[in-house]
Amino acid sequence: MDHHIDPLLCIIPPHMLKNIAEKGTDAQKRAALAALSASARIREQRTAFIKAMVVKVPAAISGKHRAVYSANNLTSLPGVLMRDEGAPPSADVAVNEAYDGSGAMYDLYMDVYQRNSLDGNGLRLNSTVHYDKNYDNAFWNGEQMVYGDGDGQFFNRFTISIDVIGHELTHGVTQYTSNLDYRNQPGALNESFSDIFGSLVKQRTKGQTADQADWLIGAELLTMNVRGVALRSMKAPGTAYNDPVLGKDPQPAHMKDYVTTLEDNGGVHINSGIPNHAFYVMAVEMGGFAWEKAGRIWYVAARDDFNNTTNFQSAANLTYKVAGELYGVGSIEQMAVAKGWSEVGITVGVQPQPQPQPDGCLAAPVAFIRSLFSGKS
Amino acid sequence: MKIDFVRSGGFAGLRLAVNVDTQDLPDAEAALLEKLIRDSGFFDLAEHIKSPSGGADRFEYRLTVSEGGRSHTVTVSEAAVPEGLRPLIDRLTEMAKGL
Structure with a gap:
């Protein structure tokens, strides 16, 4: 076939192509990967993605691999x-708790979203507990999860809440x-995610x-x-x-209360309340299990x-x-997304203008698309 | 010597802060803080010290020291605290907790 114009590229969004590449038959995977590699829109992602896919075929067998370490109240990792x-x-x-969580x-990532670990390629999940002494924190250091024991006065051990993990x-x-x-805002989105x-x-x-659901973060973490x-509360x-010692929950639930600060990397743990609440509203609006839609x-x-x-x-x-x-333009799900953002003071824009398409898109041969899904190509 | 110290961020996102004027402290305590500041080479530290390894939910420290007409502010990630600065941060964290 002529690879100059790829009909797949014209009509199938990259995330669908990725799903096909991850879950389709061998023929579907080949076609989807070819389309992905031709896409200018995902040029930045494609090298890493294709590399991951190439390695993934054997790696998929490896599946879930957890390893939990103890820092024995020191700070050396892992x-x-x-x-x-x-x-x-x-x-x-x-x-x-670190193992089970x-x-x-x-x-969740594998069964619901077909994602094989953090990198999509079965990366081993390394966790360290008992980090430092009386350490009131948990963090991701770029390579692994790390959990403190808490001070016992205000905080319990950080593995006690599965949502922290x-x-x-x-x-x-x-x-x-x-x-x-x-x-700033990308950081607050990172936190919200x-x-x-x-x-x-x-x-x-x-x-x-x-x-x-209670939509609380760290409910078990706080002591009596x-x-x-x-x-945090995503619901409110x-x-x-x-608290007299810890102060008051500083999270806003609306853009009008957005906190501008130099601290906390520009308030990433504060302004995450805004997208958190938007998600809560849309999930409740959609109903059912929130992870599904x-x-x-x-x-x-x-x-x-x-x-x-x-x-x-x-x-x-x-x-x-x-x-x-x-779920479809104008679907209940799409309307719920608009409502969620609206409740926090953000109006979803009109659908982004279509990106300029390669010549010949409108003439994309339907037969090719059908062959992709029939798995016969 | 005046010291303003704020710890922010971390998973909990709790703010921990203390403002100190060494004139108000017992002599031994004031002398200790002044030594820790001297030992850290505070006025020669960069204003922003970030971790090269990325990550998330680390504490962020912001220290301002004012002395004899000069003032310097350093913002540093927990993951990138220079060894010489750590004793000062540890002491100020204790003071902010009322210890």
Whole structure:
């Protein structure tokens, strides 16, 4: 065939091509990969993606591989291996929580979104518990998840909330996909993504629909000494805690309350309340399990359309666009996306203007497309 | 000597801050802080010290030291704290916690 004009490129969005490349028959995979490699729109992504796909065929067998280490209250990483994939439970509860939580998160990405680990290629999930002494934090260091024990006074161990584990692991997914800058609005989106998929893994583990979920982040993390229910609330940002020592939950739920600050990388843990709440509204509006539709829309938009500088407005436009592609223009799902953003003060733009198409797109041979899906080409 | 210290960020996103005027402190405590600032080479540190490895949810420290007509502010990620600055940050974190 003539590769100068690829009919696939004209009508099938990259995320669908990727799905085909990941899940299709061998013939479908070849065709989808050829189309992907021809796409100027995803030029930046394609090299890494195709490389990943080439390696992926054998790597898919490797599947889920978790390794949990202990820093033994020091700060050297990764520390001492405590439990490798398939090993029996440890006597250490934090080790088992990190193991089970990262497993549940792997399953969410694999079972629902067909993503094989953080990099899409079965990257081993490394976690370290007991980091430092009385350490009130958990983080992603660019390579692995790290959890402190908490001070015992205000914070319990950070593995106690599965949404914290999902949050950290999702920072890894973001690093390998949109790679949102960790500053200002892209940084708040990066944080919001981690809260969203952290909440979704908790909801999926509990089997909760959107209206049954509490939409809290870190509910188990706070000790009885703290006046509050959690660290963040996606349902009602700004209401999670109000404590004499810790202060009040500073999260806004609307653009009119957006916080401009030099601290916290420009308020990434503060303004994430805005997209968090937008997601909550649309998930409840769509009904059912939030990971199935709302989660899929955000995952696909971030994977395929976000880049490191995506801000709230462009996230709104792109999630709206993807909702239209996945569920239909004017669908309940797409309307729910618009409503979610509207409730936080962001109006989704008109559908982005179509990108200039290569000559001959309109003449794309339908037969070729059919052959792709029939798997006979 | 005046010191303004803020720890922000981290998974919890909690702000921890303390403002110190060494004139108001007991002599030994003031002398310790002044030594830690001297040892860190504070006034020669870059204004922004970032981690090259990326990552997320690390603490961010912002320190301003004012002394004899000069003032300097350093913003540094937990992942990139220079060894010489760590004792000062550890001490100010304790003070911010009321310890």
